[in-house]
Amino acid sequence: MTFPTTPLDLGGDCSCSVARLDLLHPVVSGNKWFKLTYYLSLGLPVVTFGGPYSNHLVATAYACREKGIPCTGIVRGEEPAVLSPSLLDCLAYGMTLRFVSRAAYRGDFDFPGCTVIPEGGAGPLGVRGASLILAGAPPFTHVVCAVGTGTTLLGLDAALSPGQSAIGIPVIAVPSADRSSFDASLGLSVASSLVHGYAFGGYARHTPELIRFMNEFHALYGVPLDFVYTAKAAFALVDLVLSGFFPAGSRVLFLHTGGLQGNRSLPPLALSF
């Protein structure tokens, strides 16, 4: 699967472009699509997990419909009186939803005869699927992406050629003291690394500065970002380029992993796009 790229003029002495996985589908997150590849190729009914704004649930519902595979989404929390737009999409794509309490959500589930996909499409098959992303990429020295479970980054890392590296930007806040063990637990090769400090308060949190950045980025480059993942990673990208993180002459590829549907949880007038 190939995707378009958008050049970014960030100044500095390296070139940057955005790999537009967001353009692969209007609703389904680019990286989620890849992560599902091998799970769905098993052909069994699918059970998976997520929260009410989960990009992964929407992507799974859509992809299963495309393949004619029945799927169930286990949603964290009590069933709300009004379903989120993301969950309404899941239902429209034919996913069966089951709501479980936060306590039960953490428990073990047993679904005989089904493919159980971990939250976010994580796991070894998810990594293998994510390793397919770079097959459609232009030449680069560094690839930068947002990190949730780290599955996408691990897939990129596995697909690197000599001389290339993958840089992940965690969108969850990891306290400084825990960062080295967090990084080590991911199991990246020496070519790749994480850069912390761009979580803007934690997972799915945002600040006025982040929203302003998203509007400016769209006005300058015509690239819409989502506030949970890609905006934080793009903010980091700009900061890293301007602070000389990348050696002169680097060709930096920023992976736009999609996720724009998640912006529907923002107040209607927050974004200019």
Ligand SMILES: *Cc1c(COP(=O)(O)O)cnc(C)c1O
């Ligand atoms: C899920 C998601 C990510 C995080 O991917 P991981 O493989 O879990 O690290 C990044 N960007 C977007 C838009 C996502 O939806």
